[in-house]
Amino acid sequence: MNAFEIEEAISSLAEQPFDASEFPYSFLQAFGAKETTLRRLRSGDTNKSDIGGVLQTTNIHIKVARVGAVTEALKDLKSSPATSRAKAKFILATDGVDFQAEDLNTGEVIVCEYRKFPEFFGFFLPLAGISTVKQIRESSFDIKATGRLNRLYVELLKDNPEWSTSARRHEMNHFMARLIFCFFAEDTDIFTKETLFTATVEQMSSKDSSDTHIVIEAIFKAMNTRSEHRASAGIPRWANVFPYVNGGLFSGSTDVPVFSKIARTYLLHIGGLDWKKINPDIFGSMIQAVADDDERGSLGMHYTSVPNILKVLNPLFLDDLREKLEEAGDNPRKLLNLRSRMSKIRVFDPACGSGNFLVIAYKQMREIEAEINKRRGEPERRSEIPLTNFRGIELRDFPAEIARLALIIAEYQSDVLYRGQKEALAEFLPLDAMNWITCGNALRLDWLSICPPTGTGVKHRADDLFMPPINQAEIDFQNEGGETYICGNPPYLGKGKKEDDHLDDMRHVLGRYTAKFGYVDYVGCWFIRAAEYMQETNASAALVATNSVCQGRQLPQLWPFVLKKNIEIFYAHHSFKWSNSAAHNAAVICVIIALSLRGERNRKTIETTEYRKNVDHINAYLIDGASLYVESRPRPLASSLPSMGTGSVPNDGGRLILNKDEADQLVAAYPIVGELVHPFFGSQDFLKGHNRRCLVIPDDMLEAVQNYPEINERLSDVAELRASSKKKETRDLLSKYPHRFQHRGAIPERNVIIIPSVSSERRQWFPVGLLPSRTVVSNLAFMIIDTDISYFSMLSSKMHLVWLSTVCGKLKTDFRYSNTLGWNTFPVPNLTDKNKADLTRCAEDILLAREAHFPATIADLYDPEKMPADLKAAHDRNDEVLEAIYIGRRFRNDTERLEKLFELYTKMTFGKPTKSGNIKMKA
Structure with a gap:
C-alpha cells in the first residue's frame, strides 16, 4: 500500500462507528497487514500481548481502554514486558473518544480526539514499511487532497473517455487546475464566502448530477468575465458572487466533463477539506502523477523534500543572500541595496516539473525580504519580488500548469504571512496574466528567449496563462542588471534507459561537440x-544528477564540453540519497554540481x-584537484604493476563446462581425462x-578424446551450436574446432588472482581471490596470473576501491570493474622490498582469516552485516x-584518499597544473 491508500483506509475507519473488539485489527489492516497475519493475531498464535491487547511483533502494541482510561492504558503498554520483548516500534491506546500513541524509538507522542487521528497517519507509516521524512509526516493534508483528486480524475475519465485522448487531455488537465484554485480560494477568503464554490455546486446542481457540469461551466465563465460585461455574457445571477479571476486560468474553453453521481460526491468531499493547509512546496510534486497514466500507480511518490531542494538552492545563491543580510545588520542603505538586488534575481528551472524548486526559492526569498522590511520599519510593504522572475520549462502540460498555480498559491500565502490577510486579499485578484512557465522540450527550446540575458528589453507574449509564449499577447518586461540562477533536478536516464526520442535529444545537444556520447x-x-x-x-547553475555523471567512461565524454572556455565548478555535494516517500523505495544516489563563470566565485566548496x-x-571527479580525465590505458601506468587480463570465452552453450559430479564421473570412467579437467571460475563462482x-583439450589430444562417447557428444553439440551462429567467424572457423574456447586466457602455472567484474556496493572492500594453478578464469572476471600476492593486497584495499568506484563507475549501484580503466590507471608509489614484504603478509592474513571460516562463501564473508x-x-x-606507504x-576519509590518488596520477601522467587549474601533458 502507498501513503494515499493508507490515508484513505484510516479516514474510513475513523468515520465508522467505533468497534472496540475490531479496532486493532482494522487499524493494522489499514496499514497493509495481510489477512493471514490478522487471522493468526485473532487466534492468539502470534498475539503475545500480556495486558489483553493486540501485539504485532516488531511493529505495534495496541490496547482498547475503558472509557476515560486511555492515559493509564498507554502507561501499561509502555511498561509491558511483552512490548519490550517484541521490540514494538509503537504503542497505541484508545477508547473510541480519545486517542494516544507513542513512537518508542523517538519518544514522539500523539494525543488527540479519536475522530482526528487520521490527521496523524504519517506518524505510523513505518508500520507499512514506508521510510518517511519529517516533511511527509507533516503533510497529511497534501496526501489526503491528492488521493481524493486522483479518485475524482479517474472517475471523470470513466464517463468522459474522450477527455483522456491527446486531443482533449490538455483541457482535462486545465480543468483540474481550475478546481484546485477554486478549492483553495474558497477556504482562504479569496472568494467572499467560505465554501462558496463547493456550496454553489451542491445547491445549484441536481443530486442526480445531470447538470453538475453546466453549473461549473457557469462558475468558470463568471470568473473569466469582468463584472461590467456579465449581463451581456449571460452569466446567471447566482454566479455573480464569484470574482473576476483572469490571469488566463479561466480563459479559453469553459467546457466541463460530465459528472456521474459518484464523481459529484467526490467533488463535494474534496471541497470539504481544509485547503488552507495546502503546502505548495510539495503538493505539486504529489499531484503531477494524477494526470499521467504511467505514473498513477506510484501516485505521490515523486515528492522531493525541502531539505534536498535547499541543498541545491543554498549554495547557489540563498547562502549569499543570507550572508549579505547578516552583513547589512540594521544599515538602511545596505538593506535597501540588498532588497533591490533581490527584486532583479531570476530563478530558472529548465526541468521544473510541478515547480517545487521555484516555489521553495520564492518562499525563501520572501522570508529574507520580510526580514529586510522589518529591519527598515516597513513590515507591510508590498513585495518587490515578482513571480515573473521564477521561470521554468516543463515537457508535460499538467505539471507546467500546476507549477504556475503553486507559485500563485505561494505568493498569496507569503503575503498573508508577512503582510496580513487584508493586504494579501486586496492585491490578489485579478491574477496577473504574465506566465513564465513554458511547456516544451527544454533540450530543443532556446533558453535565451525564455530567460533572456540581463540588460535587455524582453518582448514576451502572455494572454493565455498556460499557452506557450508563441501564442501569447506581447508585454514588455525590463530585467536590467539582474542575476540568473539555473537550478533543478532533470531526468537522469542512464545507459539502457533512454528511448529513441531521448537519443535524438542527445544527438541534438552533444552531437555538436562529439560523436562519442554513448x-x-x-x-x-x-x-x-x-x-x-x-x-x-550573468548566470550560475546548480543541478542534481546521479553520481554516475562524475564516474567512469561517461565522464570524459561529457565534462570536457561542459567545462570549456571559462566555465568551472564552484560547488559539489558528494553522493547522497535523493529519496522519496515510496514504500521500500530504492533511493537514487545523487550529486549536486554547481557551475559558474571562472572568477565569478572566489570561494569553492566541497560538501559531503x-x-x-x-x-x-x-574537477569533474568532484575533488580538489587539477582538471583531468582518466581514460583507458592498454598497459599499467605504474611500471611495477603486472598485466591484468580478461578471462576465457567458451562460447560453447555450456557443453565444455562441467559441475563437480559430472567431472568426477568422467574422470572415473576415463582416467586420462583427468589432466584435461581444470577448475573453472567466473565472478559468481568465486x-x-x-x-x-x-x-x-589440446589439439594433439582431440583425436584420442573423440573416442570417448560422453566427450564426443559434447563436442558435437558445440559444433552444431557454433554452425548456427549469426556471426560468420563463429560459423566458418570456430565450428570446426569445437574443443577450443572462442578465446582462452593464459592458464596459470602457480596461482591466479581473480577479480570479479561486478561487486555489491554494500561491501566495504572489493573481494578478490587467489586460486590455484591450472585454474581457467571465465570472461566474467579479470585475472593476474603467476604473480606476487602483494598485488592481492592492493586490490583488496580501500585505496583501490575508491579509485575504481570513481574512474570505473557503477553498474546500477554495484561496483563495476575494468582492467584498462581501473587497474591500468591505478597510481601506485614506488615500492621497496620491505613494502612488498609487508603487503604480502597482509594478503596472507586476509586469506588465512577467510580460510578460518570455511565453508562460508565470499559473498557471506563480505556481507557488511555478517563480516567476521x-x-x-x-x-x-x-x-x-x-x-x-602513500x-x-x-x-x-575517501575524499582524502581520492585527492592523494589524483595528485599521484597527475604527477605520473602529466606536467604541473597551470594557474587555471588545467594540466598539460608531458611531451
Missing part, C-alpha cells in the same frame, strides 16, 4: 545547455554528508562458492600498511 546519462544534456547559456549571461570544506579548485570445471571480526581486522591492517598514516 555512456553519457540524459541529465548530462542539461549541464551542456546550462554551460552554453552561461556563456551569454559528513563535512564541508573550502578548496581552490574542483563469490558464491560454485564448484565448476571445464575441459581444456578477524577478517575485518585483517583488511583494516592491510589498509593501514598500504596507506602508510602518506605515512591512515587517510581520514
Whole structure:
C-alpha cells in the first residue's frame, strides 16, 4: 500500500462507528497487514500481548481502554514486558473518544480526539514499511487532497473517455487546475464566502448530477468575465458572487466533463477539506502523477523534500543572500541595496516539473525580504519580488500548469504571512496574466528567449496563462542588471534507459561537440545547455544528477564540453540519497554540481554528508584537484604493476563446462581425462562458492578424446551450436574446432588472482581471490596470473576501491570493474622490498582469516552485516600498511584518499597544473 491508500483506509475507519473488539485489527489492516497475519493475531498464535491487547511483533502494541482510561492504558503498554520483548516500534491506546500513541524509538507522542487521528497517519507509516521524512509526516493534508483528486480524475475519465485522448487531455488537465484554485480560494477568503464554490455546486446542481457540469461551466465563465460585461455574457445571477479571476486560468474553453453521481460526491468531499493547509512546496510534486497514466500507480511518490531542494538552492545563491543580510545588520542603505538586488534575481528551472524548486526559492526569498522590511520599519510593504522572475520549462502540460498555480498559491500565502490577510486579499485578484512557465522540450527550446540575458528589453507574449509564449499577447518586461540562477533536478536516464526520442535529444545537444556520447546519462544534456547559456549571461547553475555523471567512461565524454572556455565548478555535494516517500523505495544516489563563470566565485566548496570544506579548485571527479580525465590505458601506468587480463570465452552453450559430479564421473570412467579437467571460475563462482570445471583439450589430444562417447557428444553439440551462429567467424572457423574456447586466457602455472567484474556496493572492500594453478578464469572476471600476492593486497584495499568506484563507475549501484580503466590507471608509489614484504603478509592474513571460516562463501564473508571480526581486522591492517606507504598514516576519509590518488596520477601522467587549474601533458 502507498501513503494515499493508507490515508484513505484510516479516514474510513475513523468515520465508522467505533468497534472496540475490531479496532486493532482494522487499524493494522489499514496499514497493509495481510489477512493471514490478522487471522493468526485473532487466534492468539502470534498475539503475545500480556495486558489483553493486540501485539504485532516488531511493529505495534495496541490496547482498547475503558472509557476515560486511555492515559493509564498507554502507561501499561509502555511498561509491558511483552512490548519490550517484541521490540514494538509503537504503542497505541484508545477508547473510541480519545486517542494516544507513542513512537518508542523517538519518544514522539500523539494525543488527540479519536475522530482526528487520521490527521496523524504519517506518524505510523513505518508500520507499512514506508521510510518517511519529517516533511511527509507533516503533510497529511497534501496526501489526503491528492488521493481524493486522483479518485475524482479517474472517475471523470470513466464517463468522459474522450477527455483522456491527446486531443482533449490538455483541457482535462486545465480543468483540474481550475478546481484546485477554486478549492483553495474558497477556504482562504479569496472568494467572499467560505465554501462558496463547493456550496454553489451542491445547491445549484441536481443530486442526480445531470447538470453538475453546466453549473461549473457557469462558475468558470463568471470568473473569466469582468463584472461590467456579465449581463451581456449571460452569466446567471447566482454566479455573480464569484470574482473576476483572469490571469488566463479561466480563459479559453469553459467546457466541463460530465459528472456521474459518484464523481459529484467526490467533488463535494474534496471541497470539504481544509485547503488552507495546502503546502505548495510539495503538493505539486504529489499531484503531477494524477494526470499521467504511467505514473498513477506510484501516485505521490515523486515528492522531493525541502531539505534536498535547499541543498541545491543554498549554495547557489540563498547562502549569499543570507550572508549579505547578516552583513547589512540594521544599515538602511545596505538593506535597501540588498532588497533591490533581490527584486532583479531570476530563478530558472529548465526541468521544473510541478515547480517545487521555484516555489521553495520564492518562499525563501520572501522570508529574507520580510526580514529586510522589518529591519527598515516597513513590515507591510508590498513585495518587490515578482513571480515573473521564477521561470521554468516543463515537457508535460499538467505539471507546467500546476507549477504556475503553486507559485500563485505561494505568493498569496507569503503575503498573508508577512503582510496580513487584508493586504494579501486586496492585491490578489485579478491574477496577473504574465506566465513564465513554458511547456516544451527544454533540450530543443532556446533558453535565451525564455530567460533572456540581463540588460535587455524582453518582448514576451502572455494572454493565455498556460499557452506557450508563441501564442501569447506581447508585454514588455525590463530585467536590467539582474542575476540568473539555473537550478533543478532533470531526468537522469542512464545507459539502457533512454528511448529513441531521448537519443535524438542527445544527438541534438552533444552531437555538436562529439560523436562519442554513448555512456553519457540524459541529465548530462542539461549541464551542456546550462554551460552554453552561461556563456551569454550573468548566470550560475546548480543541478542534481546521479553520481554516475562524475564516474567512469561517461565522464570524459561529457565534462570536457561542459567545462570549456571559462566555465568551472564552484560547488559539489558528494553522493547522497535523493529519496522519496515510496514504500521500500530504492533511493537514487545523487550529486549536486554547481557551475559558474571562472572568477565569478572566489570561494569553492566541497560538501559531503559528513563535512564541508573550502578548496581552490574542483574537477569533474568532484575533488580538489587539477582538471583531468582518466581514460583507458592498454598497459599499467605504474611500471611495477603486472598485466591484468580478461578471462576465457567458451562460447560453447555450456557443453565444455562441467559441475563437480559430472567431472568426477568422467574422470572415473576415463582416467586420462583427468589432466584435461581444470577448475573453472567466473565472478559468481568465486563469490558464491560454485564448484565448476571445464575441459581444456589440446589439439594433439582431440583425436584420442573423440573416442570417448560422453566427450564426443559434447563436442558435437558445440559444433552444431557454433554452425548456427549469426556471426560468420563463429560459423566458418570456430565450428570446426569445437574443443577450443572462442578465446582462452593464459592458464596459470602457480596461482591466479581473480577479480570479479561486478561487486555489491554494500561491501566495504572489493573481494578478490587467489586460486590455484591450472585454474581457467571465465570472461566474467579479470585475472593476474603467476604473480606476487602483494598485488592481492592492493586490490583488496580501500585505496583501490575508491579509485575504481570513481574512474570505473557503477553498474546500477554495484561496483563495476575494468582492467584498462581501473587497474591500468591505478597510481601506485614506488615500492621497496620491505613494502612488498609487508603487503604480502597482509594478503596472507586476509586469506588465512577467510580460510578460518570455511565453508562460508565470499559473498557471506563480505556481507557488511555478517563480516567476521578477524577478517575485518585483517583488511583494516592491510589498509593501514598500504596507506602508510602513500602518506605515512591512515587517510581520514575517501575524499582524502581520492585527492592523494589524483595528485599521484597527475604527477605520473602529466606536467604541473597551470594557474587555471588545467594540466598539460608531458611531451
